[in-house]
Amino acid sequence: MPNNLPIPFFWVTILILALLYIREVILNRPASKLKAHTLEEAQQKALEIIHSAIKKSQDITSQGKLMDERWKENFQKTLDQNQTQIMSETQELFEKFEENLSNYLTQTQTQSTRAIELELKAARSLIDNYKSSQLRVVDENIIAILEKTLSIILSKKLTLADQMDLVYKALEKAKAEKFFV
Amino acid sequence: MNDAVNIFLNNTFTTSDIKRRLILLKVFIYSKFFGSTFTSSDYDPADFSWLQSLGNGFFKQFTSTNATIILSKLEDELKQLPVLIVYVPFEMPETEFFRLGNWLKTNLGSNFIFETRIDPDLIGGTALSWKGIYKDLSLRETLLENRNQILESFKEFING
Numbered sequence: 001m002p003n004n005l006p007i008p009f010f011w012v013t014i015l016i017l018a019l020l021y022i023r024e025v026i027l028n029r030p031a032s033k034l035k036a037h038t039l040e041e042a043q044q045k046a047l048e049i050i051h052s053a054i055k056k057s058q059d060i061t062s063q064g065k066l067m068d069e070r071w072k073e074n075f076q077k078t079l080d081q082n083q084t085q086i087m088s089e090t091q092e093l094f095e096k097f098e099e100n101l102s103n104y105l106t107q108t109q110t111q112s113t114r115a116i117e118l119e120l121k122a123a124r125s126l127i128d129n130y131k132s133s134q135l136r137v138v139d140e141n142i143i144a145i146l147e148k149t150l151s152i153i154l155s156k157k158l159t160l161a162d163q164m165d166l167v168y169k170a171l172e173k174a175k176a177e178k179f180f181v
Numbered sequence: 182m183n184d185a186v187n188i189f190l191n192n193t194f195t196t197s198d199i200k201r202r203l204i205l206l207k208v209f210i211y212s213k214f215f216g217s218t219f220t221s222s223d224y225d226p227a228d229f230s231w232l233q234s235l236g237n238g239f240f241k242q243f244t245s246t247n248a249t250i251i252l253s254k255l256e257d258e259l260k261q262l263p264v265l266i267v268y269v270p271f272e273m274p275e276t277e278f279f280r281l282g283n284w285l286k287t288n289l290g291s292n293f294i295f296e297t298r299i300d301p302d303l304i305g306g307t308a309l310s311w312k313g314i315y316k317d318l319s320l321r322e323t324l325l326e327n328r329n330q331i332l333e334s335f336k337e338f339i340n341g
Contacts, residue, residue, distance in 0.1 A: 139332055142331075142332060142335060143324055143325065143328050143331065143332075146324060146331065147302075147304065147321060147324055150304050150305075150320065150324070151270075151301065151302065151304045154304055154305055154320070155270070155271070155301070155304075158305060160271070160274070160277070162305075163269070163270070163271050163305065164273075164277055164280075164281075166305045166306040166307070166320070167267070167269060167281070167306060167307045168284065169306070170306045170307045170309075170318035170319070171284070171285075171288075171307070171309075171318075173318055174309055174316060174318060175288060175289065179309065179311060179314075179316055180265075180289050180311055
């Protein structure tokens with residue numbers, strides 16, 4: 001845990017300094033009761049300081065652990081929230097994408113269908129026009145064809161008597177219609 | 182003069198007959214009155230037969246002085262007769278000319294003369310032209326008149 005490292009390191013440094021101070025006091029002062037007392041007092045004080053430092057270190061460590069757990073908890077909570085949000089947003093995005101895609105496909109299908117229907121209508125119209133024009137041509141020519149066919153067939157099939165019979169019938173008709181007035 | 186025309190037209194039906202027989206009559210009359218060397222053996226038997234059919238009464242009116250005048254008047258009157266033009270899609274034989282001529286004289290009048298023309302497009306029947314009016318009574322005309330009915334029948338036949 002990177003946050004916990006400086007705290008013991010700080011207290012160990014203080015401890016070393018305290019020991020150095022004690023050593024200095026012991027080494028530099030003359031051996032006397034006062035010195036001993038002072039030394040003892042200093043030692044006591046140093047021990048208190050060390051004890052206090054250790055306690056504080058433990059507090060800080062426990063506090064750090066607690067914070068770490070809280071942080072973890074918060075992190076997990078945030079992560080969960082984010083995950084839920086991301087999932088929700090992703091779901092929403094997918095739904096929107098699906099909807100857009102569906103709309104696009106429907107629109108494209110409608111457009112395609114409309115285009116095909118128009119093409120079909122145009123093609124049908126073209127066919128109808130062609131059919132009409134061809135039928136008109138047939139109608140116009142059918143009598144001519146029939147005329148020609150009859151002319152060829154009747155000229156071979158009709159005997160002179162038949163032909164003359166038709167002539168007399170025509171003359172009778174003309175007489176009845178008073179053509180010879 | 183009308184009698185002469187009627188006698189002349191008795192067995193004469195077409196304009197070509199009239200032209201031919203007028204020439205024949207002139208030759209016969211001129212040979213009789215103006216000393217031609219033409220004899221009966223020089224005529225075609227049919228033509229001679231026709232001349233004989235005119236009868237003595239017809240020839241009695243001719244003299245050496247009026248022959249040219251009578252012939253000229255006869256020709257003028259014959260030329261003024263209206264001609265019925267009969268269009269047919271086939272070539273009519275001589276026998277049918279005679280039959281048709283008789284039919285026309287019997288049904289329409291003794292002075293009726295005609296001439297035929299061939300029109301193959303008529304298919305059947307005839308077309309007539311009389312005093313400048315044309316009337317088509319052929320099968321072609323019948324087809325055209327019944328055009329719509331024929332087309333309908335044809336369409337029904339095609340559509341089953």
